[in-house]
Amino acid sequence: MREQTANSVSVQLIDIVKSFQAGYNANDHVNFSAYPGEIHALIGENGAGKSTLMNILYGMYQADSGKILINGKEAKFRSPADAIKLGVGMVHQHFMLVNTFSVLENIILGDEDTFRFDVIDMKRSKQKVIELKKSFEINVELDDISGGLAVGIQQKIEILKLLYRNAEIMILDEPTAILTPQETEELFKTLAELKNSGKTIILITHKLGEVLAISDRVTVLRRGKVTGILKTNQTSSNELAKMITGRSIESQVIKKSAGGEKIILEVNDLYINNDRGSLAINGISLIIKEGEIFGIAGVEGNGQEELAEAICGLRKISKGTINIAGIDDFKKSIAHIPANRHKYGIVKEFTLEENLILGREKEENFSNGWILNNKKINEFSEVIIEEYDIRPENSKALMEGLSGGNQQKAVAAREMTKNSDLVVISHPTRGLDILASEFVHRTILEESKKGKAILLISSDLSELLKLSDKIAVMYNGRITGELDPKSTNENEIGEYMTGLKSNKR
Numbered sequence: 252m253r254e255q256t257a258n259s260v261s262v263q264l265i266d267i268v269k270s271f272q273a274g275y276n277a278n279d280h281v282n283f284s285a286y287p288g289e290i291h292a293l294i295g296e297n298g299a300g301k302s303t304l305m306n307i308l309y310g311m312y313q314a315d316s317g318k319i320l321i322n323g324k325e326a327k328f329r330s331p332a333d334a335i336k337l338g339v340g341m342v343h344q345h346f347m348l349v350n351t352f353s354v355l356e357n358i359i360l361g362d363e364d365t366f367r368f369d370v371i372d373m374k375r376s377k378q379k380v381i382e383l384k385k386s387f388e389i390n391v392e393l394d395d396i397s398g399g400l401a402v403g404i405q406q407k408i409e410i411l412k413l414l415y416r417n418a419e420i421m422i423l424d425e426p427t428a429i430l431t432p433q434e435t436e437e438l439f440k441t442l443a444e445l446k447n448s449g450k451t452i453i454l455i456t457h458k459l460g461e462v463l464a465i466s467d468r469v470t471v472l473r474r475g476k477v478t479g480i481l482k483t484n485q486t487s488s489n490e491l492a493k494m495i496t497g498r499s500i501e502s503q504v505i506k507k508s509a510g511g512e513k514i515i516l517e518v519n520d521l522y523i524n525n526d527r528g529s530l531a532i533n534g535i536s537l538i539i540k541e542g543e544i545f546g547i548a549g550v551e552g553n554g555q556e557e558l559a560e561a562i563c564g565l566r567k568i569s570k571g572t573i574n575i576a577g578i579d580d581f582k583k584s585i586a587h588i589p590a591n592r593h594k595y596g597i598v599k600e601f602t603l604e605e606n607l608i609l610g611r612e613k614e615e616n617f618s619n620g621w622i623l624n625n626k627k628i629n630e631f632s633e634v635i636i637e638e639y640d641i642r643p644e645n646s647k648a649l650m651e652g653l654s655g656g657n658q659q660k661a662v663a664a665r666e667m668t669k670n671s672d673l674v675v676i677s678h679p680t681r682g683l684d685i686l687a688s689e690f691v692h693r694t695i696l697e698e699s700k701k702g703k704a705i706l707l708i709s710s711d712l713s714e715l716l717k718l719s720d721k722i723a724v725m726y727n728g729r730i731t732g733e734l735d736p737k738s739t740n741e742n743e744i745g746e747y748m749t750g751l752k753s754n755k756r
């Protein structure tokens with residue numbers, strides 16, 4: 252951090268109040284500041300108000316009261332366009348690229364500029380992007396079409412977009428939640444470059460290791476209020492965890508021993524084409540027995556999602572078989588926590604309780620086959636909301652108003668409480684805070700103890716090591732390694748993930 256004087260402060264949020272529902276302030280008299288040349292971590296539980304606060308700084312939302320000062324001067328933002336003009340940019344939890352555009356087009360064209368395409372000097376613009384790429388060591392191919400690019404690359408495009416608009420204050424909302432360890436490392440290098448060039452970086456994250464590794468200062472929010480502002484080198488993950496949750500964190504979950512003998516899922520010599528017609532799955536076989544947690548590690552995009560979707564009947568297979576015990580019995584459907592929750596997991600225009608029974612409407616608990624039993628549905632959701640600590644505690648709240656982490660909890664709750672023999676889970680704790688992650692881990696273990704077979708896809712290796720009975724590593728559409736969690740480690744798994752090692756044909 253550079254020398255900090257009152258006039259070098261780049262961002263000051265003073266006494267910000269924002270409420271979406273009467274009686275609860277999502278931001279409750281929040282003060283926040285950040286300096287040029289600083290990486291400032293903003294942390295707190297799901298629903299604590301982090302995204303709301305940053306959306307106010309970015310002009311997406313207007314505060315009910317309070318002030319924004321940029322470089323010491325009061326600013327009034329009516330929209331993100333106003334914020335961008337004063338050098339404030341934000342990369343959201345969910346990216347907003349135009350799929351059909353090339354990378355270069357996405358960087359150069361802001362939504363509001365689209366109609367001025369023909370008057371933009373493409374050559375000069377491209378030169379500027381090339382220089383930005385170079386000075387911040389951001390590697391992307393400018394001519395690629397954006398749709399279908401790996402999330403790590405899409406994120407780089409979003410960052411270049413901000414730099415192209417001369418952002419000096421850059422907000423990143425959970426940028427690493429969807430990245431692999433390697434992509435995270437690259438992102439952090441870029442952030443360090445940006446910091447050294449004097450930019451103000453505000454980083455929202457749930458990963459305390461990252462906070463300690465990369466930030467200069469930390470602001471902690473809990474239920475809309477600031478509970479701490481700390482220098483990173485003077486704190487610890489324990490202290491931060493306490494400030495986030497208001498109490499000390501319980502110990503780790505203990506792994507149970509493996510399950511029974513009955514085979515629940517058998518995949519045999521499976522081949523699947525991806526959306527572009529090339530092989531996504533290239534001859535995979537695996538067996539999962541009752542009570543077993545079968546972990547799949549891998550860099551995202553190596554076939555994991557295609558495998559999950561095929562097992563859940565969402566994707567056509569080219570060759571091979573998938574057998575699921577008892578699947579002809581309609582009650583024993585498959586539970587699925589998808590990676591792309593916005594596509595398959597939730598309907599954001601529906602209420603929380605509607606989302607909690609989505610796909611389960613026919614269950615006898617919720618309907619008599621003709622009409623929904625609203626009382627039962629409401630009772631069920633009240634219990635689930637309490638048990639999974641979903642906030643707000645209001646079953647009629649619209650899903651789109653829930654924070655990212657709380658939407659995730661709702662999908663997990665619906666699927667984990669489903670009466671199924673097989674649960675297919677992708678990245679169950681992505682975007683969840685520490686307590687919620689612990690809770691989901693405990694739930695996965697409990698459900699497996701009841702005899703459910705669980706396919707657990709995750710890029711969080713510590714999560715896989717903690718929960719799995721077996722770990723398979725996928726690389727290039729194949730299983731290249733089968734490892735015993737008791738006798739392997741993150742490093743070794745990493746070598747299989749990047750194709751350096753293989754213990755299969």
Ligand SMILES: Nc1ncnc2c1ncn2[C@@H]1O[C@H](COP(=O)(O)OP(=O)(O)OP(=O)(O)O)[C@@H](O)[C@H]1O
Pocket residue numbers: 271277295296297298299300301302303304642643651652653654655656657682
């Ligand atoms: N557009 C909205 N409409 C209604 N309520 C909202 C809206 N946006 C946020 N909220 C509410 O404001 C509170 C804070 O949400 P916010 O998204 O800021 O949390 P967060 O700290 O970013 O959480 P997460 O870690 O889960 O992303 C929550 O109670 C949320 O339900």
Ligand SMILES: [Mg+2]
Pocket residue numbers: 301302303344424654655656
């Ligand atoms: Mg958020």
